[in-house]
Amino acid sequence: MKVVIDEEACIGCGACVALCDAVFRLNDDTGKAEVISGADCAAAGCCNEAAESCPVAAITVEQ
Numbered sequence: 773m774k775v776v777i778d779e780e781a782c783i784g785c786g787a788c789v790a791l792c793d794a795v796f797r798l799n800d801d802t803g804k805a806e807v808i809s810g811a812d813c814a815a816a817g818c819c820n821e822a823a824e825s826c827p828v829a830a831i832t833v834e835q
C-alpha cells in the first residue's frame with residue numbers, strides 16, 4: 773500500500789493529519805501535507821479515510 777500526495781493540489785487544510793497523524797503531517801515550510809518517512813499506511817489503517825476526506829482529492833492510495 774502506497775500513498776501519494778499531489779502537493780500542487782493540496783491546500784494545507786490539515787484534514788488528513790487530523791484523521792491519520794501516523795502517516796501524514798504538514799510541512800513546516802510549505803504548509804502542505806507530506807507522508808511521514810517510513811510511515812506504514814497498511815498498519816495505520818487510516819489512509820483511505822484521509823484520502824476520502826481530502827477536499828481537493830490530493831491523496832491517492834495505491835493498493
Ligand code: SF4
Nearest residue numbers: 782783785786788826
Ligand atoms: S486533506 Fe488534502 S488538502 Fe488537506 S492537507 Fe491533506 S492533502 Fe492537503
